[in-house]
Amino acid sequence: DIQMTQSPSSLSASVGDRVTITCRTSQSISDYLNWYQQKPGKAPNLLIYSASTLQSGVPSRFSGSGSGTDFTLTISSLQPEDFATYYCQQTYSTPPWTFGQGTKVEI
């Protein structure tokens, strides 16, 4: 199985901050990497697919980059509604399609 390692596991930030979350995979996955946001008690919500494509309806302050084994999710100016947990996930391999352990963004 492909291992996914996110860093940091948690971070504290303020409204207006630029936030960067990193995801590293145990083998090259091209750009088959997706990012999800999850708020407490809610289902995950797709933010970015194919490493850098913004899902329809997602604010443009979110962006994704990377290919191969190193990927980044960036929030350009953190808003109050962005405090949540973020997960990277790969679909490169045959199943299981694995997730990172999550990054909790706190105030």
Add this chain to the structure above:
Amino acid sequence: QVHLAESGGGVVHPGRSLRLSCAASGFTFSSFGIHWFRQAPGKGLEWVAVIWYDGSKKYYTDSVKGRFTISRDNSKNTVYLQMNSLRVEDTAVYYCARDGRSGSNFPDNWFDPWGQGTLVTVSS
């Protein structure tokens, strides 16, 4: 509007069975693969199972192989997860989600949207 809704969760004893349902609406159901995920209390997301858009392929994570069975009824726009021989470690919120692209085309795919989840608690 694309919508998925899970049902069937509850409290069961170890070794017992439960069947979850995922009812879909707002899209051509027979064109999309459907997945089950789970999230144990305070933990991260885990992919559990998938059924191809036409039912031709099914895959499972290792920990549920031989115990869980995924199926679909395209006439009812519903996917099921039959869970047998349940263990304490199966306790989680279970979510269903649709493939982002039709035709079960991998690896260029993603999971969207997701249902609201249903809680399964396995406890003696």
